Amino acid sequence: MFERYARQLLFGGIGVEGQKKLSASCAVIIGCGALGTVIATSLARSGVGKIRIIDRDFIEFHNLQRQILFTEEDVVQQIPKAVAAERHLKRVNSSIEIEGVVADVNFTNIERLVQDADVILDGLDNFETRFLINDVSLKLHIPWVYGAAISSTGMSRTILPGETSCFRCLLDTPPGRGQVETCDTVGVLNPAPMIIGSFEAVEAMKILVGSGEINRDFLIIDFWEGTFEKLTISHDRNCPVMNRWRADCMQNISAHEPSNDANITNT
Numbered sequence: 001m002f003e004r005y006a007r008q009l010l011f012g013g014i015g016v017e018g019q020k021k022l023s024a025s026c027a028v029i030i031g032c033g034a035l036g037t038v039i040a041t042s043l044a045r046s047g048v049g050k051i052r053i054i055d056r057d058f059i060e061f062h063n064l065q066r067q068i069l070f071t072e073e074d075v076v077q078q079i080p081k082a083v084a085a086e087r088h089l090k091r092v093n094s095s096i097e098i099e100g101v102v103a104d105v106n107f108t109n110i111e112r113l114v115q116d117a118d119v120i121l122d123g124l125d126n127f128e129t130r131f132l133i134n135d136v137s138l139k140l141h142i143p144w145v146y147g148a149a150i151s152s153t154g155m156s157r158t159i160l161p162g163e164t165s166c167f168r169c170l171l172d173t174p175p176g177r178g179q180v181e182t183c184d185t186v187g188v189l190n191p192a193p194m195i196i197g198s199f200e201a202v203e204a205m206k207i208l209v210g211s212g213e214i215n216r217d218f219l220i221i222d223f224w225e226g227t228f229e230k231l232t233i234s235h236d237r238n239c240p241v242m243n244r245w246r247a248d249c250m251q252n253i254s255a256h257e258p259s260n261d262a263n264i265t266n267t
């Protein structure tokens with residue numbers, strides 16, 4: 001029954017048992033732009049049993065430079081990204097469940113949209129929704145994979161509730177609009193989201209098969225400069241989310257106690 005995944009089954013980290021776990025899993029991808037289309041493509045082809053893709057936007061011509069699932073026809077037909085992604089991926093893998101949801105993810109609907117998820121993937125382009133993912137991830141004990149790509153750079157990190165520090169340990173509040181550069185102001189080269197999206201997808205696979213090889217560090221890559229950097233983000237004792245769900249986090253926090261006041265250290 002897993003014949004289509006033959007080359008993946010040969011990989012020691014997956015195997016038949018891992019493939020069964022992927023088939024029984026649910027991944028929720030929030031944001032279906034450059035990162036989301038890469039993540040969704042990877043997870044659908046890998047056989048994750050249930051994939052929910054959430055995005056509120058319609059496809060525009062300037063998206064085609066980097067959003068690998070979409071076509072010129074999708075633009076002409078003015079199809080929402082979530083609908084187009086579902087339609088295309090069902091033609092790639094009809095043996096899994098793919099659900100495109102056209103919605104603006106916010107505090108009123110996020111719990112309902114992710115409650116059955118085994119992993120949440122960040123395909124977003126804004127900080128506010130990432131903070132929402134972070135908080136709901138800790139509340140519902142669902143791992144999430146952060147990813148971002150801008151210009152020629154990309155970054156990613158996996159957050160395991162109760163095990164690793166969280167997104168707010170790195171950044172306590174979302175930066176205001178205009179305070180940070182975005183793809184709308186400085187652009188983006190398509191290898192950045194392609195590689196970061198792939199990185200997020202493999203992190204999701206590792207989580208779903210129960211691998212211990214999770215990337216707990218903050219990975220920063222500049223694809224133009226050819227530089228790779230890994231930072232360790234320790235628990236911030238003042239992190240509001242960590243404190244709110246302290247009972248959950250404290251179980252494993254002792255292993256990651258910060259050695260000084262700074263919560264970022266080079267590895």
Ligand SMILES: [Zn+2]
Pocket residue numbers: 165166167168169170236239240241242
């Ligand atoms: Zn935190």
